[in-house]
Amino acid sequence: MEYSLYDFRGASLNIQIAIIFIFIAVSCTVIAYLSILTGRYKAYKREKKLANLNPVIDNLLMEHILLNDELASNVPAEQVALPIEVFQLPVFEKKWARQALIDRLIEYRNNVRGSMGEQLRNLYIQLELDKDSLRKMKSRKWDKKVQALAELSNMNMSIADVTILPLTNSRNRELRAAARHAYIKLSKNEPFKFFDVVTEPLLMWDQVELFKIISTTEHIAIPNFAQWITYSSNKSIVSFCLKLVVHYNQVSAVPAVVRLLDTKDHYLRADAINCLGKLKIEDVEEKLLHMYNSQPLNCRLEILKAIGRINSGRNVDFLRQEFLHATDFDVRKHAAKSLIKNEWAAKGLIQELIDTATAENKLILKHSMNPLIKF
Amino acid sequence: MENSIWETIGRFYESTVFIYGTILLITYALLAVFSMITVRAYARKDKFNQENILLSSPLAPGITVLAPAFNEGLTIIFNVRSLLTLNYPRYEIIIINDGSTDNSLEQMIDEFELVPVDFAYNAKIQTKPVRKVFKSTNPAYAKLMVIDKVNGKSKADAVNAGINAALYDHFVCTDVDCILDKNTLLELIKPVMQEEKKRVIATGATLRIANSCEFDQGVMTRMRPPRQLLPRFQEVEYIRAFVLGKMGWSLLNCVPNVSGGLGLFDKEIAIRSGGYDHSSFGEDMELMTRMCRYAHDNKIDYAIRYIPKTLCWTEAPASVRIFNRQRTRWARGLAQLMYAHFGMFLNPRYGRMGLIVFPYNFFFELLAPIVEISGIIYYIVMACLGLINWPTAILLLVFVYTYSVMITTIAILWDQLTFRYYKTWKEVAFLCTTPFMEFFLYHPLIVIFALRGYYYFLTGKKSAWGNMQRRGFQTTQKAAATVTAK
Numbered sequence: 011m012e013y014s015l016y017d018f019r020g021a022s023l024n025i026q027i028a029i030i031f032i033f034i035a036v037s038c039t040v041i042a043y044l045s046i047l048t049g050r051y052k053a054y055k056r057e058k059k060l061a062n063l064n065p066v067i068d069n070l071l072m073e074h075i076l077l078n079d080e081l082a083s084n085v086p087a088e089q090v091a092l093p094i095e096v097f098q099l100p101v102f103e104k105k106w107a108r109q110a111l112i113d114r115l116i117e118y119r120n121n122v123r124g125s126m127g128e129q130l131r132n133l134y135i136q137l138e139l140d141k142d143s144l145r146k147m148k149s150r151k152w153d154k155k156v157q158a159l160a161e162l163s164n165m166n167m168s169i170a171d172v173t174i175l176p177l178t179n180s181r182n183r184e185l186r187a188a189a190r191h192a193y194i195k196l197s198k199n200e201p202f203k204f205f206d207v208v209t210e211p212l213l214m215w216d217q218v219e220l221f222k223i224i225s226t227t228e229h230i231a232i233p234n235f236a237q238w239i240t241y242s243s244n245k246s247i248v249s250f251c252l253k254l255v256v257h258y259n260q261v262s263a264v265p266a267v268v269r270l271l272d273t274k275d276h277y278l279r280a281d282a283i284n285c286l287g288k289l290k291i292e293d294v295e296e297k298l299l300h301m302y303n304s305q306p307l308n309c310r311l312e313i314l315k316a317i318g319r320i321n322s323g324r325n326v327d328f329l330r331q332e333f334l335h336a337t338d339f340d341v342r343k344h345a346a347k348s349l350i351k352n353e354w355a356a357k358g359l360i361q362e363l364i365d366t367a368t369a370e371n372k373l374i375l376k377h378s379m380n381p382l383i384k385f
Numbered sequence: 386m387e388n389s390i391w392e393t394i395g396r397f398y399e400s401t402v403f404i405y406g407t408i409l410l411i412t413y414a415l416l417a418v419f420s421m422i423t424v425r426a427y428a429r430k431d432k433f434n435q436e437n438i439l440l441s442s443p444l445a446p447g448i449t450v451l452a453p454a455f456n457e458g459l460t461i462i463f464n465v466r467s468l469l470t471l472n473y474p475r476y477e478i479i480i481i482n483d484g485s486t487d488n489s490l491e492q493m494i495d496e497f498e499l500v501p502v503d504f505a506y507n508a509k510i511q512t513k514p515v516r517k518v519f520k521s522t523n524p525a526y527a528k529l530m531v532i533d534k535v536n537g538k539s540k541a542d543a544v545n546a547g548i549n550a551a552l553y554d555h556f557v558c559t560d561v562d563c564i565l566d567k568n569t570l571l572e573l574i575k576p577v578m579q580e581e582k583k584r585v586i587a588t589g590a591t592l593r594i595a596n597s598c599e600f601d602q603g604v605m606t607r608m609r610p611p612r613q614l615l616p617r618f619q620e621v622e623y624i625r626a627f628v629l630g631k632m633g634w635s636l637l638n639c640v641p642n643v644s645g646g647l648g649l650f651d652k653e654i655a656i657r658s659g660g661y662d663h664s665s666f667g668e669d670m671e672l673m674t675r676m677c678r679y680a681h682d683n684k685i686d687y688a689i690r691y692i693p694k695t696l697c698w699t700e701a702p703a704s705v706r707i708f709n710r711q712r713t714r715w716a717r718g719l720a721q722l723m724y725a726h727f728g729m730f731l732n733p734r735y736g737r738m739g740l741i742v743f744p745y746n747f748f749f750e751l752l753a754p755i756v757e758i759s760g761i762i763y764y765i766v767m768a769c770l771g772l773i774n775w776p777t778a779i780l781l782l783v784f785v786y787t788y789s790v791m792i793t794t795i796a797i798l799w800d801q802l803t804f805r806y807y808k809t810w811k812e813v814a815f816l817c818t819t820p821f822m823e824f825f826l827y828h829p830l831i832v833i834f835a836l837r838g839y840y841y842f843l844t845g846k847k848s849a850w851g852n853m854q855r856r857g858f859q860t861t862q863k864a865a866a867t868v869t870a871k
Contacts, residue, residue, distance in 0.1 A: 024403075024781075025780060028780050029780065029784075031784055031787075031788065032780075032784050032787050034788055035788045035791040036791075038791045038795065039794045042791070042794040042795055042798040043794065043817065045798055045802065045818070046797070046801045046813060049802045050801070050813070051800060053805060065440075099448075138854070153432070156433050167802075183581070184430055184434075187433075188433065210581075211581070213578060213579055213580070213581060214444075214578035214579075215578035217399070217444055218438055218444045218578070219438055221442060222438045222441070223445055232446070246421075247713065253444060254645070289847070333591040339505075340507075343505060343507075373503055373504075373505045374505040376503035377503055377504055377505035377704075380502050382502055382520040382521070382527075383502055384527075
């Protein structure tokens with residue numbers, strides 16, 4: 011050993027560095043193997059513990075809550091005395107077991123309706139599991155906060171606006187999204203209030219999540235989305251509201267959508283045209299036709315699609331014109347598709363076009379008429 | 386005098402290689418740290434993402450899946466069925482039969498009840514002529530479309546035909562012999578939908594070797610490290626390249642390439658960039674480079690994202706002969722790419738692409754085999770002249786060896802800590818022994834095949850795509866069935 015140390019000191023710098031790095035590399039490799047070993051072992055233990063505990067929780071919930079005849083009566087949920095003593099097992103003093111119980115309660119609550127869901131919520135409160143969630147809510151870690159928000163909103167526990175609203179603008183996407191979902195689900199009076207305060211853009215993913223929450227939450231008061239279409243300075247909010255207008259077939263918002271046709275942002279304009287087409291607003295056809303020639307390609311395509319969707323049969327000549335004379339392939343294809351949608355008013359015209367069109371246009375028409383081809 | 390010139394050259398060479406090696410080792414160490422950050426961040430965020438939300442959403446963006454096929458008759462039905470099981474609300478599958486000379490097309494026509502349709506094909510990217518387009522009369526296969534075209538002698542030409550026919554704004558490019566995870570589309574579109582400021586022009590995910598995995602009706606049911614040594618080396622190499630390399634680069638938004646086996650692309654940018662280059666042997670990397678170049682030229686603030694999750698399994702060459710063919714082609718593609726886009730090299734106009742990705746690829750991907758082979762020759766010459774200090778040389782060799790084992794082991798560790806794909810301990814241990822042999826058995830092959838690729842590039846030797854001589858996944862199933870029956 012002494013000799014080796016002497017050798018090391020006497021070696022050149024390159025060799026000394028090499029020896030140090032060999033030592034580091036070997037140590038890191040060994041540590042990596044040990045980490046894989048311990049990681050797998052911990053996961054195995056965790057899974058085993060949960061595999062043992064979950065059936066216990068399931069039995070308790072089934073026996074004492076879900077299949078309990080006394081709880082199935084018409085007595086309001088909050089007046090029923092729950093057998094909480096059976097849940098006070100020593101294992102539930104441990105944090106991981108309480109978390110498993112919360113997860114299981116949420117799972118059951120998501121799968122039952124009516125009073126039974128309320129009983130599960132009562133159980134959550136009476137076992138003071140809400141305190142665990144609130145403790146997580148105060149954590150500085152974003153993932154704990156997200157977990158808490160999910161638990162509280164799933165259990166329909168109210169959270170103060172002052173706590174949630176700032177989080178709806180958090181820089182962390184996951185936290186921001188969780189806060190918005192919780193706000194919509196939990197806010198009793200104005201679930202869409204955060205639309206007024208949101209400064210960050212609603213990402214495509216956020217929109218999908220919010221859409222799901224809004225369209226599946228029971229007893230939610232749907233406002234007139236025209237207010238945000240008209241006044242919001244956040245383009246993503248406007249775009250999202252247009253989708254909601256279509257989903258709720260909110261004809262009362264149409265004037266606001268029509269006003270949006272004058273916006274300078276052509277992406278938003280295309281969204282507005284799309285919305286009007288899906289709502290099948292016949293009155294706007296003239297305006298759409300009037301603006302058609304001054305529009306960029308995406309808006310022109312949306313106008314052609316809208317005319318097809320509105321299906322009034324009044325503009326088949328315009329569609330014919332575009333189909334025959336447009337130079338852009340996509341414009342001709344959309345015009346053909348819309349012509350076919352207006353077939354009831356253009357039967358003779360379509361046949362005439364098939365007989366006289368160029369080979370490429372004929373192919374476009376046949377393509378549009380083929381039910382096997384989606385577009 | 387003559388001696389002193391040789392000594393000076395020798396010293397210069399040694400110093401250059403020393404600096405080169407040091408930078409490479411530091412880069413790998415940094416990539417290990419960066420990949421740890423991105424993989425952990427991905428895993429933490431992924432816990433809260435509910436893909437199911439997208440499944441029932443009318444707002445889900447549409448995706449076109451493109452799978453070119455050339456003489457894949459052995460597995461074509463199995464693989465198309467696998468694609469049909471993908472979990473996504475709005476997608477279409479386009480199989481491009483690139484003039485196969487086997488019965489791939491006939492098999493598909495029979496199996497999926499296909500009929501020719503009048504399809505208005507718009508050749509935004511020039512390709513070899515499309516003969517026919519088929520759609521299924523069976524509503525169960527409404528998502529499927531088959532394009533039959535004249536052989537374009539490249540995968541690129543086939544994919545370009547698919548891009549021309551694609552309906553949606555994003556397309557996923559895969560090989561028809563690849564097996565995809567059922568949630569592949571959900572996972573690949575997520576980074577596009579979750580990006581806050583940039584336009585995500587491509588998303589990639591980890592690929593793994595399918596050779597010893599078990600499949601049922603085109604769905605992967607049991608993941609195993611390959612039993613054979615050569616595919617197992619490739620499994621380890623893929624883990625290192627995807628989990629450590631590409632995830633590390635993605636932290637800097639410097640992903641050099643989205644694999645041809647699986648990648649989601651922005652169709653508009655791909656078309657405007659001219660689509661895949663049919664003359665390239667590394668068409669995936671070439672397209673990525675051109676898309677980045679286009680984005681820079683048009684001031685598009687772009688991003689390329691990578692996912693550490695394994696979403697695709699591909700059959701790896703199990704024989705040295707086929708492996709040689711594959712790696713020679715890849716090396717030739719890299720040389721072609723560097724030659725074609727050398728204007729980007731250290732060009733600040735191309736941002737990180739020009740200042741980081743390109744120099745890295747040039748020095749540490751393209752030149753690496755040349756530096757290595759020159760080092761070996763130098764070593765041999767010095768040994769013959771008796772000028773080697775053997776204890777020092779061996780020590781340095783041990784250093785490089787232990788370092789390479791460490792880097793690969795770290796890649797396996799990130800993979801294992803985050804996903805734990807393998808079911809048993811034995812399988813993990815089996816995989817962990819592989820890096821110890823890689824240095825001696827696998828790495829020399831890579832170097833030789835890469836040099837062969839460069840030679841072919843310089844001499845312009847002709848070569849065609851495809852013909853990987855696949856054994857097919859059914860063999861695994863049949864084997865498993867036989868074992869069960871016994």
